[in-house]
Amino acid sequence: DINHPAGSNLYAPLDIENHYYFNSLAMGHNNNRWRAHHRFKNGSEWVIQSHHLITLLIPEHQPISKGTLYAKTAGVYVGKIDHTHFVFKIYDFGDTILLDPWLLFWQMYRDFPKAVT
Numbered sequence: 001d002i003n004h005p006a007g008s009n010l011y012a013p014l015d016i017e018n019h020y021y022f023n024s025l026a027m028g029h030n031n032n033r034w035r036a037h038h039r040f041k042n043g044s045e046w047v048i049q050s051h052h053l054i055t056l057l058i059p060e061h062q063p064i065s066k067g068t069l070y071a072k073t074a075g076v077y078v079g080k081i082d083h084t085h086f087v088f089k090i091y092d093f094g095d096t097i098l099l100d101p102w103l104l105f106w107q108m109y110r111d112f113p114k115a116v117t
Contacts, residue, residue: 003083006075010050010084013104014038016064021056022049030077032056036064048104049087052077 019036023029032053038046054075058064074082086101 003081004074006054006082007072008074008084009069010053010071010073012036012064012066012068012070013048014046015066016048016070018061019058019064019070020060021053025077034071043092045091047087047089047091048101049085051085051087052083 015038016036017038019034021027021032022035023031023033025032031051033049033051034053034056035047035049040046050071050073052074054072056071058068058070064070073084086105088099088101088104090097090099
């Protein structure tokens with residue numbers, strides 16, 4: 001979890017081929033949860049997720065370039081502290097590998113130090 005103010009910016013940490021809400025307030029869930037995919041030529045697929053989005057700024061199922069501001073976050077049904085969850089998975093040769101999402105999102109905050117508003 002990252003505790004930061006509601007309305008903080010999220011930037012794509014890599015090129016994204018497809019993205020969408022897999023849970024959302026509009027679907028009747030208690031949170032806006034977002035998933036994005038990038039598939040490499042060797043068949044490996046990277047999946048990233050961000051939870052507690054306030055607003056998705058790019059239409060679903062559209063490609064997103066690395067560095068693009070894609071959402072405002074940290075404010076939907078978060079409880080007492082505004083925060084965002086991140087997930088990073090790799091599907092490779094039939095295996096699912098869960099990695100620390102900071103490997104990607106730490107770089108986002110270095111590239112965009114004013115992401116937290």
